[in-house]
Amino acid sequence: MSKGTLNQVTLVGNLGAEPEIRATQTGMQVGSLRIATVHSRKGQSGNWEDETEWHRVTIFGKTAEFFGNYARKGNRVLVTGSLRTRKWQDKDGKDQYTTEIVADEAQILERRDPSQSQEKPTQQTYQQAQQPEQSSGGDFDDDIPFDRVRGPY
Helix, strand or coil: CCCCCCCCCCEEEEECCCCCCEECCCCCCEEEEEEEEEEEEECCCCCCCEEEEEECCCCCCHHHHHHHHHHHCEEEEEEEEEEEEHHHHCCCCEEEEEEEEEEEEEEEEECCCCCCCCCCCCHHHHHHCCCCCCCCCCCCCCCCCCCCCCECC
16 A cells, blocks of 8 residues: 555656666566666856766566667667665675666657668557457447457446
8 A cells, every 4th residue: 555655757768878688587587777867957157057867777578678679779768667775785795775767667769870770669569569469259330449458448
């Protein structure tokens, strides 16, 4: 139960490095992303200055596999998830903390490199490919919208 609190993060930024994808002992794909967001503000001189903030993001499963195959440094991405802080010990035994975003959803919004000549599928294409085929139980001519996952609206 949430007790009236909310831990939700939404980022739109650019990948600062290639995604790092690995597999757990059970075979689940886990990915680490470095995402940069930029905030512009007026400096003391009156000129606009950009401040870059770096975010660590962890993705899992099919999303991690998709990012490993298609995401590249510089891609603009959208990530939603929650903040998590992990505690670990360095080689000297000192406690260290890392705050990261554990993604619920992530998608590539655009490619930044125009020299990529081969078309890469978008997240939307990936999600459509993962949808189960809808079996037609006959020809229906009604105007009721139907979502494959949730059913009739």
